[in-house]
Amino acid sequence: MVDAKKTEVGYELPPLIKKISDNTVFSYSMRYGGTYVKLIHVDKNAARKWGFPGLVLQGSQTLNYAYEMLFKVYRDRMIEDSDIEATFIKPVISGEMLTVRGKVKDSEKEDSKTRLTIELWVEDTSGDKVMVGKTLVTV
Amino acid sequence: MDQETYNKQATDWRKLKPGDVVSTMSYCVAHADVVSYVTETMEDSDPWYLEDSPYGGPIVPPGYFYGEYIRLLAGANCPMGALNAKLVFRSRGPVLHGEQVTLKASIAKFYEKRGRPYMDVDVVVTNSRDVEVSRGIVTLLLDVN
Numbered sequence: 070m071v072d073a074k075k076t077e078v079g080y081e082l083p084p085l086i087k088k089i090s091d092n093t094v095f096s097y098s099m100r101y102g103g104t105y106v107k108l109i110h111v112d113k114n115a116a117r118k119w120g121f122p123g124l125v126l127q128g129s130q131t132l133n134y135a136y137e138m139l140f141k142v143y144r145d146r147m148i149e150d151s152d153i154e155a156t157f158i159k160p161v162i163s164g165e166m167l168t169v170r171g172k173v174k175d176s177e178k179e180d181s182k183t184r185l186t187i188e189l190w191v192e193d194t195s196g197d198k199v200m201v202g203k204t205l206v207t208v
Numbered sequence: 209m210d211q212e213t214y215n216k217q218a219t220d221w222r223k224l225k226p227g228d229v230v231s232t233m234s235y236c237v238a239h240a241d242v243v244s245y246v247t248e249t250m251e252d253s254d255p256w257y258l259e260d261s262p263y264g265g266p267i268v269p270p271g272y273f274y275g276e277y278i279r280l281l282a283g284a285n286c287p288m289g290a291l292n293a294k295l296v297f298r299s300r301g302p303v304l305h306g307e308q309v310t311l312k313a314s315i316a317k318f319y320e321k322r323g324r325p326y327m328d329v330d331v332v333v334t335n336s337r338d339v340e341v342s343r344g345i346v347t348l349l350l351d352v353n
Contacts, residue, residue, distance in 0.1 A: 087251075096249045101275065104282035107211050115210060128292040130250075133271035137252045140269075145262060147299060148270065154296040 071208040082171040085138040094124040126161035155202035231284035239305040268303040280313035289348035297344035
């Protein structure tokens with residue numbers, strides 16, 4: 070049972086902060102070693118060749134962090150009935166500190182359930198948004 | 209292999225069409241791999257992922273499957289494009305450690321935005337009872353060759 074306060078429009082989820090290191094990026098990308106991984110995720114020289122100052126975090130990893138923040142609050146509801154979407158608008162480079170944020174934008178009653186729309190975004194160290202999106206979750 | 213070399217040798221995306229199933233794979237989600245993913249890769253040691261959950265055992269984080277399109281597409285020598293522009297995923301149920309899952313990737317659509325070509329790939333994850341537990345759309349910006 071989700072606390073009623075967490076279903077109110079305007080509720081801000083506790084932010085999640087993640088320090089992105091070379092190992093963070095490398096470890097995720099090398100899960101796909103043996104298939105094909107873009108070198109910008111695993112090779113600093115290749116990343117520089119493409120104009121990035123360091124290893125580039127995969128978008129799917131950033132989305133994982135957003136899910137982590139949501140799961141801490143909505144638990145089984147995120148497992149059983151949730152939709153999450155994200156657009157990646159700025160590359161995340163190793164060394165950045167990411168802050169994942171979310172805010173309830175809409176709360177709609179459907180019979181005994183409530184459908185929440187949560188605005189999501191992720192900021193880098195300079196405060197720029199690197200990912201924007203939303204989640205729908207039934208609580 | 210660098211991105212340019214990979215995409216040059218991959219199947220030409222113009223030869224693919226919406227509805228094409230490009231790849232399927234089935235595997236047992238190994239306990240050791242989930243533990244490694246949760247503790248070392250994602251650094252999210254939630255007890256539901258490592259110890260126990262209301263579902264009768266530790267579960268696999270839904271995000272475990274977000275990046276599986278890489279394995280599905282690369283395994284079928286499909287184009288990976290220049291970058292992953294957008295991801296949409298739904299979660300409809302748990303996957304337990306050690307459970308058998310099947311993943312299927314198919315082409316959802318091609319379209320252009322600001323003169324650049326994009327490909328949407330539909331990724332479906334079913335559990336051992338053939339129930340859909342997760343479904344996603346991966347949007348890739350394709351190279352213009």
